[in-house]
Amino acid sequence: MQLPAATAAVLYDLDGTLVDHDHAARAGVDAWCRTLGMPDGQWDRWSDIERRWFTRFENGEISHMGQRVGRCREFLGRPELGEAEALDLYEFYLAVYRENWRAFPDARPSLDSALAAGLKVGILTNGAQVMQQAKMESTGLWREGMVMCATVEIGAPKPQPEAYLGALERLGVTAEETVMIGDSWVNDVAGAQKVGMTAIHLAREGNAADSIGSLDEIVWG
Ligand SMILES: [Mg+2]
Incomplete structure (x- = not known):
């Protein structure tokens, strides 16, 4: 999968993407x-x-x-x-x-490789901050330096533009240098592209032509 050369940050959706909701x-x-x-x-x-x-x-x-x-x-x-x-x-x-929270097996390697490649890593989720932070920690996915962007606290959920803009502000990056990854076409692809991000659709079941089937398919750095 080809990513923009100027990629500086990646935003992961949480439920259905990193953790098996x-x-x-x-x-x-x-x-x-x-x-x-x-x-x-x-x-x-x-x-x-x-x-x-x-x-x-x-x-x-x-x-x-x-x-x-x-x-x-x-x-x-x-x-x-x-x-x-x-x-x-x-x-x-x-x-x-x-x-019963459990991480998908490809979640931790993907987050670790993004961090190792020097990218800023954020979690952009429509859940509430306290629960989503606990979910990341109890599944062993949370790493020092990650940024939790819970839209309940940002004030507007995905796919409203304010959700993505709020996350960009927290990460200190622009839309053009950010890649969003998630399992919802509406929330993680269409909405992210609308504000200028590159977006990758994760379809864990089935293999749509314009989607990836596993986070392993993305190589950072
Ligand atoms: Mg999701």
Whole structure:
């Protein structure tokens, strides 16, 4: 894969790119269903609910907390749940979700090679800072010198331009010298290109012509 000669920084997406979000989320929802006495095998329904509510957050329609509350109410079929009660119940899911974080095998070598090549390395994620930092650390991916760019704290999620511009500011680089890598075409490719970055789409399943199937395919430096 050919990268611009002037590449000075790389921004990695986190969920689905460095850490196996789906594996952890599936474990979380299975355990949650057992705790609540609900039938198991509800991963597809949860996944669909998560995608719809998270997209509403990414479109600026609701807050990050709001999408958690909305997901919980819809999944449990209890629209009357108060916010605090919904977030309380959601904690059952989150606890098991956290226990099941695991890095993709190509994540650490890729981050290490980018750092070894002298690139600035940032994590640009639509998650919240505290959780995403813990996720990087507990999976052994966090390295001294990396910059966490969580869009909940930046104030605008990907694919809004402010998300990428906020990350560039934190890294102290320009869009033209930055490469963004991630598994979402909308958030990690189209949005990044729109502000002038080079973008690489990671498609871990299937092999689309304009995507890479593994982070191993990128050689830094
Ligand atoms: Mg992702």
